[in-house]
Amino acid sequence: xxxxxxSLIAAAAALAAVTGFAAATAPGDDGDSAKAAARLPVxxxxxxxxxxxxxxxxxxxxxxxxxxxxxxxxxxxxALSSATRELTDGAGSGKGKGKADKPVLSPLKPGKPxxxxxxxxxxxxxxxxADGNLAPGWTVQxxxxxxxxxxxxxxxxxxxxxDTDFWFPGASTAKERSDYIHLTNPDDSAAVVDVQLYGAxxxxxxxxxxxxxxxxxxxxxxxxxxxxxxxxxxVTLHVTARSGRVAAAVLAAxxxxxxDWLPAxxxxxxxxxxxxxxxxxxxxxxxxxxxxxxxxxLKVQLASPTGRITPAGHxxxxxxxxxxxxxxxxxxxxxxxxxxxxxxxxxxxxxVAALRVVRGKGADQESAFMPATRPVGARATVxxxxxxxxxxxxxxxxxxxxxxxxxxxxxxxxxxxTKTYTVKGGTTMSVRPPVPAGLKGAYxxxxxQVSGGEVYGSRMLDVSDADVPGVPMFTVQTLPDDRGTVSVxxxxxxxxxxxx
Numbered sequence: 001x002x003x004x005x006x007s008l009i010a011a012a013a014a015l016a017a018v019t020g021f022a023a024a025t026a027p028g029d030d031g032d033s034a035k036a037a038a039r040l041p042v043x044x045x046x047x048x049x050x051x052x053x054x055x056x057x058x059x060x061x062x063x064x065x066x067x068x069x070x071x072x073x074x075x076x077x078x079a080l081s082s083a084t085r086e087l088t089d090g091a092g093s094g095k096g097k098g099k100a101d102k103p104v105l106s107p108l109k110p111g112k113p114x115x116x117x118x119x120x121x122x123x124x125x126x127x128x129x130a131d132g133n134l135a136p137g138w139t140v141q142x143x144x145x146x147x148x149x150x151x152x153x154x155x156x157x158x159x160x161x162x163d164t165d166f167w168f169p170g171a172s173t174a175k176e177r178s179d180y181i182h183l184t185n186p187d188d189s190a191a192v193v194d195v196q197l198y199g200a201x202x203x204x205x206x207x208x209x210x211x212x213x214x215x216x217x218x219x220x221x222x223x224x225x226x227x228x229x230x231x232x233x234x235v236t237l238h239v240t241a242r243s244g245r246v247a248a249a250v251l252a253a254x255x256x257x258x259x260d261w262l263p264a265x266x267x268x269x270x271x272x273x274x275x276x277x278x279x280x281x282x283x284x285x286x287x288x289x290x291x292x293x294x295x296x297x298l299k300v301q302l303a304s305p306t307g308r309i310t311p312a313g314h315x316x317x318x319x320x321x322x323x324x325x326x327x328x329x330x331x332x333x334x335x336x337x338x339x340x341x342x343x344x345x346x347x348x349x350x351x352v353a354a355l356r357v358v359r360g361k362g363a364d365q366e367s368a369f370m371p372a373t374r375p376v377g378a379r380a381t382v383x384x385x386x387x388x389x390x391x392x393x394x395x396x397x398x399x400x401x402x403x404x405x406x407x408x409x410x411x412x413x414x415x416x417x418t419k420t421y422t423v424k425g426g427t428t429m430s431v432r433p434p435v436p437a438g439l440k441g442a443y444x445x446x447x448x449q450v451s452g453g454e455v456y457g458s459r460m461l462d463v464s465d466a467d468v469p470g471v472p473m474f475t476v477q478t479l480p481d482d483r484g485t486v487s488v489x490x491x492x493x494x495x496x497x498x499x500x
Contacts, residue, residue: 038487038488039485039486039487039488040071040485040486040488041069041070041071041072041133041135041136041484041485042135042136042483042484042485042486043131043132043135044129044130044131044135045129045130045131045135045136045138045161046127046128046129046161046162046186047080047128047129047130047138047140047159047160047161047247048083048125048126048127048128048159048160048161048162048184048186048246048247049062049080049125049126049128049140049142049157049159049184050125050142050157050182050184050219050247050249050251050261051123051124051125051182051219051221052118052123052142052144052155053121053123053144053146053151053155053251054121055121055146055149055151055152056120056121057146057147057148057149057152058119058120058121058123058144058145058146059117059119059144059145060117060118060119060123060142060143060144060145061115061116061117061142061143061144061384061442062080062104062105062115062116062117062118062126062140062141062142062143063113063114063115063140063141063143063383063384063411063442063444064078064080064105064107064113064114064115064116064138064139064140064383065107065112065113065114065138065139065140065381065383065408065444066078066107066110066111066130066133066134066135066136066137066138066139067110067111067136067137067379067381067406067408067444067446067484068110068111068133069110069133069136069137069484069485072110072132072133072135072136073132073133074133075132075133076110076130076131076132076133076134076135077130077131077132077134078105078106078107078128078129078130078131078134078135078138079103079105079106079107079128079129079130080103080104080105080106080116080126080127080128080140080159081102081103081104081126081127081128082104082124082125082126082127083124083125083126083127083184083185083186083217083218083219084124084125084217084218084219103128104116104118104126105128105140107130107134107138109133109134110133110134111408111409111416112408112409113383113408113409113410113411113441113442113443113444114411115384115411115441115442124219125182125184125218125219126159127184127186127217128140128159129186135484136482136484136485137379137381137446137482137484138484139158139381139382139383139444139482140158140159140383141156141157141158141159141382141383141384141477142156142157142158142159143155143156143384143461143475144156145463145473146259150178150253150254150255150259151178151251151252151253151254151258151259152258152259152471153258153259153260153366153367153471153473153474153475154260154366154461154462154463154473154474154475155251155259155260155261155475156260156261156368156384156461156475156476156477157249157261157263157477158263158382158477159247160247160248160249160263160264161247162184162185162186162187162245162246162247163241163245163246163247163248164240164241164245164246165239165240165241166237166238166239166240166248166264167236167237167238167239167264167265167268167289167291167352168181168236168237168238168239168248168250168262168264168265168354168371169236169237169265169287169288169289169324169352169353169354169371170234170236170252170262170285170287170354170355170356170369170371171197171224171235171236171237171250171252171262172224172232172233172234172235172252173197173224173225173227173228173231173232173235174231174232174233175231176254176255176256177225177252177253177254177255178223178225178252178253179223179224179225179250179251179252179253179262180221180222180223180224180250180251181195181221181222181224181237181239181248181249181250182219182220182221182248182249182250182251183212183214183219183220183221183222183239183246183247183248184214184218184219184220184246184247184248185214185215185216185217185218185219185244185245185246186217186245186247187216187217187244187245188216188217189216189244190213190214190215190216190243190244191213191214191241191243191244191245191246192211192212192213192214192241192242192243192244193211193212193213193214193239193240193241193242193246194209194210194211194212194239194240194241194242195209195210195212195222195227195237195238195239196209196237196238196240197209197224197227197228197232197235197236197237197238198235198236198237198238198289198322198323198324199232199234199235199323199324200232200234200323200324200325200326201323202322202323203322204227204228204230204232204235206227206228208226208227209222209227211242214244214246221251224237224250233326234285234287234324234326235324236287236289236324236352237250238291239264248264249261249262249263249264250262250263252369254367256363256365257358257365257366257367258365258366258367258471258473259367260367260368260369260475261369261475262354262369262371263369263371263478264371265352265353265354265371265372266352266371266372266373266374266480267352268290268291268292268350268351268352269350269351269372270343270344270348270350270351271341271342271343271344271397272288272298272341272342272351272352272353272372273339273340273341273342273372273373273375273395273397273456274286274339274340274341274342274353274354274355274370274371274372274373275339275370275373275393275394275395275428275456275457275458275478275479276337276339276370276391276393276395276428276430276457276458276459276460276476276478277302277332277333277337277338277339277340277355277357277370277393278333278337278357278359278391278460278474278476279333279335279336279337279338279430280333280335280359280472281331281332281333281357281358281359282331282358282359282360282361282365283328283330283331283356283357283358284328284329284330284331284332284333284340284355284356284357284358285326285327285328285329285355285356286300286317286326286327286329286340286353286354286355287324287325287326287353287354287355287356288317288319288324288325288326288342288351288352288353289319289323289324289325289351289352289353290319290320290321290322290349290350290351290352291322291350291352292321292349292350293321293349294321294347294348294349295318295319295320295321295348295349296317296318296319296321296344296348296349296350296351297316297317297318297319297344297345297346297348298316298317298318298319298342298343298344298345298348298351299315299316299342299343299344299345300314300315300316300317300340300342301340301341301342301343302332302333302338302339302340302341303338303339303340303341303395303396303397303426303427303428304333304336304338304427304428305336305337305338305427305428305429305430306427307424307426307427308341308397308426308427311329311332314327314329314332316345317342319349319351321349337391337393337428337430338428339393339395339397339428339456340355341395341397352371352372353371353372354369354370354371354372355369355370355371356368356369357369357370357476359472359474360470360471360472363470364470364471364472365471366471366472366473366474368460368474368475368476369476370458370476370478371478373456373458373478373479373480374456374480374481375449375454375455375456375480375481376403376447376448376449376455376456376457376479376480376481377449377480377481377483378448378449378481378484378485379446379447379448379449379481379482379484380446380447380448380457380479380480380481380482381444381445381446381447381479381482382444382445382459382477382479383442383444384442384444384461385407385433385442385443385444385445385459385461386442386461386463387435387439389461389462389463389464390432390433390445390459390460390461390462391430391431391432391433391459391460391462392405392430392431392432392433392445392447392457392458392459393428393429393430393457393458393459393460394421394423394428394429394430394431394447394455394456394457395423395427395428395429395455395456395457396423396424396425396426396427396452396453396454396455396456397425397426397453397454397456398425398426398453398454399425399452399453400422400423400424400425400452400453401422401423401425401449401451401452401453401454401455402420402421402422402423402449402450402451402452402455403420403421403423403447403448403449403450403455403457404418404419404420404447404448404450405418405419405420405421405433405434405445405446405447405448406418406434406445406446406448407433407434407435407436407443407444407445408436408443408444408445408446409436409443410436410439410440410441410442410443411440411441411442411443412440412441413438413439413440413441414436414437414438414439414440414441414443415436415437415438416436417434417435417436417437418434419433419434420450422452423455425453433445433459445459447479456478456479457478457479458476458477458478458479459476459477459479460474460475460476461474461475461476461477462474
């Protein structure tokens with residue numbers, strides 16, 4: 001092998017380790033290339049948190065955690081700071097030193113969660129990065145309590161990595177909803193973003209959502225109802241970056257049902273899993289969209305504690321190409337926690353999907369959103385768990401699967417605890433997760449696949465609030481694979497094809 005080939009291999013390995021790009025085995029491969037690849041921890045991670053609330057009553061907690069990863073080294077650094085900072089010398093030359101705010105969070109080592117907080121309506125979006133042993137699996141949870149007003153309730157979101165393409169089924173431009181898409185740019189150059197809405201009859205024409213500029217290290221909220229003059233209850237939002245990259249999340253506030261964050265759905269797929277509908281859900285709405293040229297026909301099933309069942313009257317869902325489909329499933333869980341599984345019937349197009357879940361009745365209602373998600377895979381983490389109020393849902397839509405769940409030390413003290421769970425095929429297991437011994441503060445939960453079929457997961461955080469009696473303040477976060485490792489080719493692979 002010549003030096004050029006070796007240099008290309010080294011470059012590919014470095015790029016994969018730093019950016020998280022992974023080598024994949026193509027369908028039909030004999031697996032030799034997969035065997036020749038090593039999995040290494042990523043060396044750098046970026047996370048962005050949207051501005052938490054416009055309410056003066058908002059109280060926001062940030063919890064950061066990085067699980068320990070073998071082979072990630074003995075040192076690293078991480079920080080999460082305000083996205084808004086001065087970038088020029090005042091004359092627009094871009095040569096100024098800039099103004100750095102004191103970090104909201106500064107994690108010190110893997111295995112030890114740290115917490116920060118902010119209050120009021122002026123809390124900014126946050127931009128963070130981690131490298132070395134703090135990068136693989138770095139997770140930050142943003143949790144906001146709003147005691148009163150439109151959107152009151154518990155608002156939770158996992159701070160996310162920047163990207164260029166996002167789908168949000170379940171958004172709304174209805175009069176009772178105030179939905180904002182928050183776009184946050186972590187980079188030193190401006191990003192240009194297009195925002196497109198799709199309703200029940202297809203694309204909603206609007207020039208307002210085209211070419212939105214997001215300046216460097218800044219965040220822009222866009223009220224979705226300003227993009228159309230015809231309110232629609234159920235819409236799908238598509239966010240694409242023409243240049244640059246952003247993080248995106250929808251803050252949905254309802255006059256009667258409270259508010260929460262709607263994260264992006266997993267990439268379009270034929271089979272879709274939405275894990276963790278609480279057992280006391282009083283209303284569940286499914287919203288789905290197919291971005292391709294073909295329609296989708298889906299079988300709708302609930303993975304209950306005892307097996308898959310088909311909701312009466314909602315056996316299937318037809319999703320027309322480019323049009324948003326929505327169906328109200330009512331109290332589909334009927335007192336038992338479950339997960340929704342959508343599977344294609346025949347030659348069905350890939351879809352994106354999300355659920356809006358409501359708990360409570362009458363004036364005492366609160367809502368949360370659950371987008372379609374990836375399996376927990378090698379490892380998934382959710383931060384900001386409390387001594388009381390966390391519920392872990394694990395779903396094995398196919399074959400039975402076994403996972404290991406680790407409760408980290410607390411932000412102020414405690415000893416980690418690990419427990420193993422086996423989820424029967426076609427079922428959902430809802431449990432109170434392990435709590436660290438001697439817990440002080442908040443802690444993180446890490447879920448790792450041990451054996452068997454794919455397992456999907458979510459965590460519900462339920463917080464009682466004396467200021468809002470009777471309202472079940474809650475939020476749900478899914479548990480997708482953290483992609484903390486990547487496949488890197490060994491030097492004995494022949495990458496000479498890259499020279500052509």
